[in-house]
Amino acid sequence: MPIYEFKCRDCQKNFETILTSSSKVSTVVCPECTSKNIMKTISASSYRLASTSSSIPTGALSGCSSKGGFS
Numbered sequence: 001m002p003i004y005e006f007k008c009r010d011c012q013k014n015f016e017t018i019l020t021s022s023s024k025v026s027t028v029v030c031p032e033c034t035s036k037n038i039m040k041t042i043s044a045s046s047y048r049l050a051s052t053s054s055s056i057p058t059g060a061l062s063g064c065s066s067k068g069g070f071s
């Protein structure tokens, strides 16, 4: 489950929300003041996930891209 980190611009509160494919960012409100004036921030855990996934052998990725010619 992807966890997204948000920050409320009204009360400066940081909070995390799990967004499933059926839920949208526009429906997220601040749990502190229920404001919709929020912005998405990138959490440290997301950086860890990104660096971990980059360690996947590039052979699989290049093999996929070599078949990407749709002309």
Ligand SMILES: [Zn+2]
Pocket (backbone or CB within 6 Å): 008, 009, 010, 011, 012, 013, 030, 031, 032, 033, 034, 035
């Ligand atoms: Zn707030």
